[in-house]
Amino acid sequence: MGIKIGEEKFFERVEKGINNDFMRKAVAGAQERMQGRRLDSISTLGNWEEWRNLAEEIRQHTLENLDFYLEQLTENVIKNGGNVFFAETAEDANDYIKSVVSKKNAKKIIKSKSMVTEEISMNQALESIGCEVIETDLGEWILQLDDHDPPSHIVVPALHKNKEQIRETFSEKRGYNKSSDPKELALFARETLRKDFLEGEVGITGCNFAVAESGSISLVTNEGNARLATTIPKTQITVMGMERIVPTWEELDILISMLARSAVGQKLTSYVTGLTGPKQKGDVDGPEEFHLVIVDNGRSKILGTQFQSALQCIRCAACINVCPVYRHVGGHSYGSIYPGPIGAVLNPLLGDYDEYKELPYASSLCAACTDVCPVKIPLHNLLIEHRRVMVENEGKAPFAEKLAMKGYAFAASTPTVYNMGTKTAPSVMGPYTKNGFISDGPGPVKLWTDIRDLPELSKGKDKFRTWFENRDKGGN
Amino acid sequence: MKVSLFLTCLADVVYPASVGKSTVEILERFGCEVDFPKKQTCCGQPAFNSGYHRETKEVAKHMINVFKDAEYVVSPSGSCTTMLHEYVHLFEDELEWKQKAEDLKNKSYELTQFLVDVLNVKDVGAKLEVKATYHTSCHMTRLLGVKTAPITLLKNVEGLKYTELPNKEQCCGFGGTFSVKMLPISEQMVDEKVQHITETDAEVLIGADLGCLMNIGGRINRQGKPIKVMHIAEVLNSR
Numbered sequence: 001m002g003i004k005i006g007e008e009k010f011f012e013r014v015e016k017g018i019n020n021d022f023m024r025k026a027v028a029g030a031q032e033r034m035q036g037r038r039l040d041s042i043s044t045l046g047n048w049e050e051w052r053n054l055a056e057e058i059r060q061h062t063l064e065n066l067d068f069y070l071e072q073l074t075e076n077v078i079k080n081g082g083n084v085f086f087a088e089t090a091e092d093a094n095d096y097i098k099s100v101v102s103k104k105n106a107k108k109i110i111k112s113k114s115m116v117t118e119e120i121s122m123n124q125a126l127e128s129i130g131c132e133v134i135e136t137d138l139g140e141w142i143l144q145l146d147d148h149d150p151p152s153h154i155v156v157p158a159l160h161k162n163k164e165q166i167r168e169t170f171s172e173k174r175g176y177n178k179s180s181d182p183k184e185l186a187l188f189a190r191e192t193l194r195k196d197f198l199e200g201e202v203g204i205t206g207c208n209f210a211v212a213e214s215g216s217i218s219l220v221t222n223e224g225n226a227r228l229a230t231t232i233p234k235t236q237i238t239v240m241g242m243e244r245i246v247p248t249w250e251e252l253d254i255l256i257s258m259l260a261r262s263a264v265g266q267k268l269t270s271y272v273t274g275l276t277g278p279k280q281k282g283d284v285d286g287p288e289e290f291h292l293v294i295v296d297n298g299r300s301k302i303l304g305t306q307f308q309s310a311l312q313c314i315r316c317a318a319c320i321n322v323c324p325v326y327r328h329v330g331g332h333s334y335g336s337i338y339p340g341p342i343g344a345v346l347n348p349l350l351g352d353y354d355e356y357k358e359l360p361y362a363s364s365l366c367a368a369c370t371d372v373c374p375v376k377i378p379l380h381n382l383l384i385e386h387r388r389v390m391v392e393n394e395g396k397a398p399f400a401e402k403l404a405m406k407g408y409a410f411a412a413s414t415p416t417v418y419n420m421g422t423k424t425a426p427s428v429m430g431p432y433t434k435n436g437f438i439s440d441g442p443g444p445v446k447l448w449t450d451i452r453d454l455p456e457l458s459k460g461k462d463k464f465r466t467w468f469e470n471r472d473k474g475g476n
Numbered sequence: 477m478k479v480s481l482f483l484t485c486l487a488d489v490v491y492p493a494s495v496g497k498s499t500v501e502i503l504e505r506f507g508c509e510v511d512f513p514k515k516q517t518c519c520g521q522p523a524f525n526s527g528y529h530r531e532t533k534e535v536a537k538h539m540i541n542v543f544k545d546a547e548y549v550v551s552p553s554g555s556c557t558t559m560l561h562e563y564v565h566l567f568e569d570e571l572e573w574k575q576k577a578e579d580l581k582n583k584s585y586e587l588t589q590f591l592v593d594v595l596n597v598k599d600v601g602a603k604l605e606v607k608a609t610y611h612t613s614c615h616m617t618r619l620l621g622v623k624t625a626p627i628t629l630l631k632n633v634e635g636l637k638y639t640e641l642p643n644k645e646q647c648c649g650f651g652g653t654f655s656v657k658m659l660p661i662s663e664q665m666v667d668e669k670v671q672h673i674t675e676t677d678a679e680v681l682i683g684a685d686l687g688c689l690m691n692i693g694g695r696i697n698r699q700g701k702p703i704k705v706m707h708i709a710e711v712l713n714s715r
Contacts, residue, residue: 011660014660014661015660018660018661018664032643324646324647324649324665325658325661325665327646328661328664328665328668329661329664361653361654361657361658362658362661363651363654364614364647364649364650364651364654364655364658364662364665365525365614365615365651365652365654366614366618366646366647366651367614367615367618367619368614368618368645368646368647370618371618384524384525384527386527387525387526387527388527388528388529389527390527391526391527391528392527392528392529392530397527397528401526402528405522405523405526405528405531406531408518408522408523408531409520409523409528409531409532409534409535410534411517412485412517412518412520412523412534412535412538413517413534413535413537413538414538415514415515415516415517415538418517418518422488422489425489437694437697439698444656447656447659448655448656448694450659451659451662451663451666451695451698452666452691452694452695452697452698453693453694453697453698454490454690454694455490455491455690455693455694457489457490458488458489458490458491458492458493462492462493463488463492463493464483464487464488464492464493464495464496464497465488465512465514466493467493467496467497468496468500468512
């Protein structure tokens with residue numbers, strides 16, 4: 001699957017999203033709840049802008065010295081008795097993970113939520129060698145049971161489902177026969193998953209941040225599933241994107257505080273887990289074997305480019321939670337496991353411009369995303385930059401648009417032409433004007449007037465220029 | 477104080493004289509000598525946001541020249557003022573033009589920002605008996621950082637009953653070419669905006685950017701709702 005979800009075209013996906021009333025209500029409600037909580041929790045921190053500056057600095061510093069920190073991390077993981085594997089591609093990562101699992105003859109894998117394993121389609125790779133991979137994050141588990149419905153949000157993957165739909169899925173797939181009360185549903189999930197946790201032979205987790213100075217990985221969850229997935233099985237594999245790294249525990253503290261606040265409006269999540277290598281002598285629990293898989297999969301191509309700041313992302317989804325476009329079309333419309341503004345920026349980079357050519361335009365550039373990002377990724381600017389690359393470097397602009405823009409630039413930099421145009425336009429539009437408005441415009445105006453009226457163009461004595469000229473004080 | 481008016485193309489081409497006229501009259505009331513450089517055109521935003529930066533530079537150079545001798549440049553648009561500020565980034569590799577862009581940026585203001593921050597005016601002495609709400613345009617609020625100035629001025633308009641718009645910071649779905657390129661999404665966004673405006677019971681929707689007003693007003697008109705749309709300059713110039 002990779003980052004791509006489904007085969008439908010962009011506008012088909014959008015139409016489906018727009019027509020899904022339930023999903024839209026759920027998204028709008030969730031956005032408002034999460035924004036409210038986020039604002040409350042950042043206000044308790046005080047000086048939010050200073051925290052953002054600090055977080056941005058940490059992320060930029062780490063990215064600019066990524067080679068150093070990756071080396072330090074690797075050395076420390078090995079020193080602690082763990083193994084490190086650098087995977088250039090999704091295939092490399094999956095091959096390594098399959099080889100570890102095969103060596104253990106493991107059939108039952110328990111997994112704690114991880115976006116990067118979605119990105120590399122790890123579950124399918126493991127299933128292809130006969131393993132059962134069980135998602136243990138509640139949202140991911142629901143999606144897995146529901147015939148692998150793709151996630152629609154980075155933090156709340158099953159945001160598009162309601163409790164009735166969840167009850168149906170549970171009853172159809174697992175014989176659940178109780179109500180749709182969230183408490184009962186959660187208890188059922190807990191009881192079912194507990195058995196899986198106890199039987200898991202290999203535990204696979206993501207990694208919110210790896211700490212270079214100690215060779216540790218850290219995970220934040222509200223369900224405690226990452227703790228079970230990392231302490232019960234004898235073998236643990238952690239998969240991380242190569243940029244998810246912090247120099248020391250001090251930076252981890254700052255970034256996790258900002259992640260939890262930005263993502264779910266909490267000061268910290270219920271569980272913040274730090275794990276350093278396999279079980280040591282004297283430890284009562286923990287895995288006997290630890291593998292860290294560091295995934296590139298297109299990231300190093302972004303380093304050093306004008307898009308590098310996209311790698312600052314800490315996957316909090318704050319941009320998704322404020323995005324007015326996401327609000328109306330939902331996560332599946334983005335055609336990727338990475339939806340929302342950060343998805344619109346990342347997908348053309350991790351995927352390609354052909355597959356995701358509409359996404360950079362699926363933004364009104366309102367900049368709510370840029371404003372909210374805790375690590376100050378200039379998301380709306382990066383979307384404009386994608387558009388520029390598509391127009392100027394990739395030759396992907398439609399011919400008619402190119403022509404129109406050349407014409408526009410000529411007119412807007414040549415006052416005589418501009419003035420002539422503004423004088424002619426009202427008479428061209430005249431026949432389409434009724435009661436001061438144009439409701440069915442010609443040519444390029446047609447799309448506009450499909451859903452809204454356009455005011456009559458100003459002419460003659462109604463024009464500002466005429467009014468100003470007629471005053472004693474003239475222009476120059 | 478000498479002020480050069482940057483009218484913006486929408487106020488020039490689409491809207492009747494009143495937006496520009498009101499801007500001039502308000503500024504004059506507070507002692508500004510207003511001129512209108514006739515050679516001005518458009519800020520270049522349609523090309524810039526569509527990714528045509530080479531073309532935008534042509535437009536930007538023209539506009540920089542038009543306003544090179546101005547003491548202050550004031551515009552009845554948050555978005556177009558933001559674009560004038562953006563020229564600095566556009567000329568990152570052309571230092572001479574970057575400096576000129578910097579000069580333009582330093583003297584360019586959106587109307588309410590100029591009134592409150594430069595002229596230190598909080599009450600323009602306007603009077604308008606109406607129940608109104610105000611749409612905060614995205615570029616003006618988030619990129620130009622002008623959040624309180626328009627509200628301060630509106631709250632001092634005699635007779636104006638102001639109700640805050642629910643979800644006021646949410647985009648109306650204009651976004652320049654977004655409004656036609658992404659028509660189905662833009663439609664949902666403007667519908668939600670109109671819904672929120674309706675909830676306030678306002679008779680008038682006020683805004684400081686004609687792009688947003690053209691979008692929201694156009695949709696209100698299509699739906700036949702009895703809500704009038706006014707630019708903030710028109711409101712502040714009501715007596």
